[in-house]
Amino acid sequence: MRLISYIIQEQSPVPLLISADLEGSRMSLPFGTEVPNPLALAAINDTAATRKISQIMAEEARAIGINWSFTPVLDINAAFRSAIVATRGFGSDPATIKAHALTQIKVFQDAGIAATVKHWPGEGHDDRDQHLVTTINPLSLQDWEETHGQLYRAAINAGVLSVMSAHIAFPAFVRSIDPTVGLEAFRPASVSRLLTHHLLREKLGFNGLIVSDATPMAGFGAWGPRADMLPDCVNAGCDIILFSHDPAADYASIERAIADGRISEARLNEAISRTLGLKAALGLHRAQPTADPVALGTEASQASARKIVLRVPTLVKDAQQLLPLSPAKHRRLLIASGGIVSPIHGTSAFSLPEMLAAEGFEITLATPEHDPKDFDAMLYLFGEETLLTRSRIFLDWAKIAGNFHAAMDRHWHDVPTAMISFGYPYYLYDAPRVPTYINAYATMETMQAAVLECLLGRNPWNTTSPHDPFCGLEDAHY
Structure with missing residues (x-):
């Protein structure tokens, strides 16, 4: 993996973002040090332990060329039947989630890995899975502001570099803009300009990069034809579209949308600028040091992780x-x-x-x-x-x-x-x-x-x- 990362970066005229879900346990690198997942860290509820585990993950990720993590998870364990949040998040208490998430953001970004908070506008209240269906954040505006709103504001104020806009609807906010709206109240954030641009960019003031959640997921695909959804994703405010089963076809869909005016040149340039801006924030335009091969699974890292586990x-x-x-x-x-x-x-x-x-x-x-x-x-x-x-x-x-x-x-x-x-x-x-x-x-x-x-x-x-x-x-x- 280290060699592959080095080769593709060497061959690319523009430095690449290389991403991973650094969540720990089963959602982690398949080599190196075994580290606990977020809920296990929340059970300890010691940010020093979260800091140490995050440092181990960051060191090993950087050693193989990873510079962008789709973590931390800001979701709230509210619906216990949910099979998608639970062990991937830091529990049910917003204050606990905030403390551990901000710790991880700082560690990752200090190590040269862009952190990504997810899943905007907030998961954990719907006991379904957005991989299979568009899920819904059912909170009132006031309840959302006191929970997810506070969490995202805290992450933004802490300087998080990216946010993942997910296939989650937030009807209370949409209907605060237009009380008469029907089905559109349940449009997923990844293709909703109201949720991604108006709420996240304008209301919360986020000025970093927005990436969609994985677009092969049914929470995205169930909403409409992919050729229409991809331009909607860009126009909603997503600067990067995540994952594709057919990159050539998806690229053609975006090209057609640019040609027929559905995606403006200004919006295209904004997305490109934010992507380049993230790379610049990570210093990818400068020569990168070669990672020490012993950084993977050192005895010191394994001993520290075992002690925490x-x-x-x-x-x-x-x-x-x-x-x-x-x-x-x-x-x-x-x-x-x-x-x-x-x-x-x-x-x-x-x-x-x-x-x-x-x-x-x-x-x-x-x-x-x-x-x-x-x-x-x-x-x-x-x-x-x-x-x-x-x-x-x-x-x-x-x-x-x-x-x-x-x-x-x-x-x-x-x-x-x-x-x-x-x-x-x-x-x-x-x-x-x-x-x-x-x-x-x-x-x-x-x-x-x-x-x-x-x-x-x-x-x-x-x-x-x-x-x-x-x-x-x-x-x-x-």
Whole structure:
């Protein structure tokens, strides 16, 4: 990757922006140091930890030529059923989100990586996924100003270099301009001049670069023909159109729009100027130093990250006082799991069962034929971080139990039981009566090792959550 970046920059007459989603965990570089995702950092709620993790990400990204990150995520964990925000954001509290996001912006931009706040005008209240449908920010203007508005103003005041305009509608603002509007109130921001130019540029005063969210997403494509939507995206205020399945066809669509006057020369020049301005702000017009090859996954970086990861695993409740586990009391462990699920990487197995076996436990992976009463304790392991195109994440009892009969069985009255989520943190909605519940937020190996240390009592649990793990259910607390 380092060599590829070097070659394409050498061959380009104008320096290139090379981007990545530096979100951590499964939304991170597939090499280098394993680092936690934003929700895990919010669980620690120590900006010094966020600063260190961001420094590691920035150092390793710069080492392979990346100079633009589509982070931090400014979205708010409001709709717990959402399968797109959760682990990708810094929780539910705007003050917490602001503190960690501003920390990451400063670290990235000090390192020569342009930060991008997303997803404008604010995601997290619609429990659908804009990869699959245009989503809606349903807040009133006042509520938006007190939440998303404050977050974006803070990022702009901190000097963030770019904003991602997403496939999210904000009808309250549109109807504040025209109360009679119908369907147009639900036009996504990426193709809405009212939301991207009028609100973001004029009202909030953002003077940096605006990039659309990925245009192959259904939240964009469902709104209209691509050949029409691309010029709309430019005219809305997006300076860069993100991603294409057919660049030649998309380029031709923009050329036609320029030729027939749908995109003015002034707007075209503005978009080009802002793109060049971002490159100049990063100093890309000057000779770039060669990155040190040892910057990827150094022992120092890995040690720092492991130390921070140990602070993440969160004990939400232990009503039965099951913990800590020990081979003396809980030697025979029955483990039920659907594995680590990723729409990008497929499904893989957890390493935690092998880690437990190495500590002296006898591990059995559950099937419908196993009777939990024959074991000393039962663990449910869930491994799905919130990523793209999942629509919903929920506790699929039939899948994890093996058949629909077993899906209706609940064993925690017969055997001590704990649920551990290495990702989506809201499984108590489907299992409010499980007596022991743990959130670890990320599926990476170092997080599984950290949970092991906590399970065995060798490391203290975190006990604060950056969101409501009980999903508003009183009975889930007990």
